[in-house]
Amino acid sequence: MDKKSWYRKIPKVDVLLETEEIQTAIEKWGKVPALDAIRRELEDIRNMIERRWEEGELLEALEHLPERIVERTRKLCSANLRPVINGTGTILHTNLGRSPIHPEAAEQAMKIVSSYSNLEYNLQNGNRGERYAHFEELLCRITGAEAAMAVNNNAAAVLLILSALGRGGETIVSRGELVEIGGKFRIPDVMEQSGSVLREVGCTNKTHYEDYEEAVNEETRLILKVHTSNYKIVGFAESVPAKELARLAAQTGIPLVEDLGSGVFVNLEEYGLPHEPTVQEAIKNGADLVCFSGDKLLGGPQAGIIVGKNIYIDQLKKHPLTRALRIDKYAAAVLEQCFLEYLNEERAVKHIPVLRMLTEPYEEVRKRAEYLEELLIKAGFPAKITLCDCMSQAGGGSFPAEEIPSCGVAIFPKEISVTVLEERLRQLPTPVIGRMFNESFLLDARTITEEQIPEIVTEIKQEQILNKTDGREA
Ligand SMILES: *Cc1c(COP(=O)(O)O)cnc(C)c1O
Numbered sequence: 196m197d198k199k200s201w202y203r204k205i206p207k208v209d210v211l212l213e214t215e216e217i218q219t220a221i222e223k224w225g226k227v228p229a230l231d232a233i234r235r236e237l238e239d240i241r242n243m244i245e246r247r248w249e250e251g252e253l254l255e256a257l258e259h260l261p262e263r264i265v266e267r268t269r270k271l272c273s274a275n276l277r278p279v280i281n282g283t284g285t286i287l288h289t290n291l292g293r294s295p296i297h298p299e300a301a302e303q304a305m306k307i308v309s310s311y312s313n314l315e316y317n318l319q320n321g322n323r324g325e326r327y328a329h330f331e332e333l334l335c336r337i338t339g340a341e342a343a344m345a346v347n348n349n350a351a352a353v354l355l356i357l358s359a360l361g362r363g364g365e366t367i368v369s370r371g372e373l374v375e376i377g378g379k380f381r382i383p384d385v386m387e388q389s390g391s392v393l394r395e396v397g398c399t400n401k402t403h404y405e406d407y408e409e410a411v412n413e414e415t416r417l418i419l420k421v422h423t424s425n426y427k428i429v430g431f432a433e434s435v436p437a438k439e440l441a442r443l444a445a446q447t448g449i450p451l452v453e454d455l456g457s458g459v460f461v462n463l464e465e466y467g468l469p470h471e472p473t474v475q476e477a478i479k480n481g482a483d484l485v486c487f488s489g490d491k492l493l494g495g496p497q498a499g500i501i502v503g504k505n506i507y508i509d510q511l512k513k514h515p516l517t518r519a520l521r522i523d524k525y526a527a528a529v530l531e532q533c534f535l536e537y538l539n540e541e542r543a544v545k546h547i548p549v550l551r552m553l554t555e556p557y558e559e560v561r562k563r564a565e566y567l568e569e570l571l572i573k574a575g576f577p578a579k580i581t582l583c584d585c586m587s588q589a590g591g592g593s594f595p596a597e598e599i600p601s602c603g604v605a606i607f608p609k610e611i612s613v614t615v616l617e618e619r620l621r622q623l624p625t626p627v628i629g630r631m632f633n634e635s636f637l638l639d640a641r642t643i644t645e646e647q648i649p650e651i652v653t654e655i656k657q658e659q660i661l662n663k664t665d666g667r668e669a
Pocket residue numbers: 348349350351353376380421422423424425454455456457487488489490498499592
């Protein structure tokens with residue numbers, strides 16, 4: 196057929212609008228998105244004609260036009276951001292929203308944001324209040340600090356500290372701590388943004404106390420210690436403990452700032468994990484300011500938390516950047532809930548999802564893996580299903596070299612390749628993300644909840660994704 200005849204086959208917009216499928220779509224989502232979808236689908240067909248697609252394919256595209264328009268309308272009108280099931284075994288998965296929040300905390304926060312609240316209103320005296328006031332005292336009680344505040348994220352916290360206290364002078368940092376932590380956050384670049392001059396000391400592998408001591412001059416505004424959370428230098432390496440730097444800070448009157456990255460309140464060594472410096476320790480060791488993320492090992496919302504001495508926190512609170520970097524009300528509400536959990540450490544470790552996953556014994560994870568294995572086998576999918584020991588990771592730049600013994604289920608599909616399986620699982624209504632492992636697709640049970648297990652199996656069944664042609668293609 197020539198081009199002209201093909202063009203004549205394209206249905207008119209009015210005709211399409213009258214079809215039953217599209218009428219239903221209009222009732223559900225409205226005429227504007229439906230018209231938009233029609234125009235876009237017709238544009239696709241015209242492109243196919245111009246590019247001389249095969250006759251069979253063109254005919255099929257024309258035949259399924261109304262369904263494709265409905266699907267496109269649905270997509271235009273539904274949110275793209277949605278929950279996913281994390282079967283990767285990486286607990287703090289930066290691409291998957293880092294730390295999941297405890298449902299009760301999220302619920303309480305939802306109540307607050309869907310109503311008016313005392314976010315910046317002091318109920319005692321009826322005056323304007325601070326948005327950190329709700330959790331400042333609590334945070335001081337947990338960490339032992341004099342004062343506290345929170346901003347949008349830890350990157351913002353570092354920028355604020357350097358801008359407010361380091362601008363117009365030098366900030367001393369060890370060459371071994373000039374880290375990049377992904378997402379283009381590099382200490383030297385943040386330093387430049389802040390207007391503080393970076394004064395590098397020591398070498399990549401070794402920095403001594405004297406290196407810091409010799410670098411101090413009239414221009415020095417800050418001593419910054421950065422927790423190198425996402426890599427490890429092994430071998431001939433040395434850095435100066437914060438405690439010693441605190442001594443130098445006290446002698447010279449220059450504030451010591453510690454960027455802990457992934458702040459924790461719980462001594463994880465007690466749960467069989469390697470030592471990760473806690474915020475309490477950093478304060479006790481004499482840091483003047485300590486900053487850390489809300490959504491790494493703390494297990495809360497995205498936030499940058501700053502604790503430390505009154506005189507410095509006061510300066511930060513007054514700085515103009517604070518208004519631009521401030522924490523939003525949803526995060527503030529979740530954060531307060533999260534801190535409340537920490538008043539009882541035992542409860543925190545059970546309640547806060549990140550801590551629960553991190554500290555859960557292998558035997559418990561294995562039980563969940565067995566449950567998933569059992570349901571998958573029962574469903575009779577065309578695949579070999581086996582239990583599989585594996586290694587989980589903390590992720591999010593914490594415990595860089597550490598792996599946690601875990602257990603999962605390996606799926607060996609019989610009718611499709613592992614690559615196709617991975618792609619289809621990713622496109623489920625509730626996407627399931629896992630990893631390829633020795634010719635199989637592996638789901639690590641450490642990061643999957645018990646409730647999600649039947650959900651995974653039902654989704655695979657409904658969409659027939661282990662079959663040669665899946666539910667949507669058939
Ligand atoms: C993760 C991290 C940051 C940035 O924290 P965000 O909350 O992601 O902005 C800053 N410094 C260090 C050392 C980190 O590990």
